[in-house]
Amino acid sequence: MDQRSSTDVPPVAPAYNGVDRNAWIFGWNPQQELWNGRLAMIGFAAYLLWDLAGYSVLRDVLNLIG
Template sequence: MADQSGQKTAMQTSEPVGSAELNEWKRGFTPQAEIWNGRLAMIGLSAGMAVVLVSRVFNAG
């Protein structure tokens, strides 16, 4: 909806983002950067848990 001056309000300026745009590598505080931060954090967490698991399995002797 528009207010009395014909301007769109902040709630209605958001538009759906395509999957190609979400996967772009953009710098700054953007939704794309947050997605990449989450992906890289999950890779790091998985790698750390894998190292702990492998070290406990092989050192359980």
């Protein structure tokens, strides 16, 4: 059985074609999935802070309904 040491770096996945995974590339590609996730996390954190500050869109909508 071939065992790798923990310092061996795996080859770049074929989907990335050797392109930097953090590069901002226009179009549908794996890099955009990474950026989409990062921006979604920032948006979620921003909304959480906004809600904790007392401005809640969800609470306002629920008060209008109920």
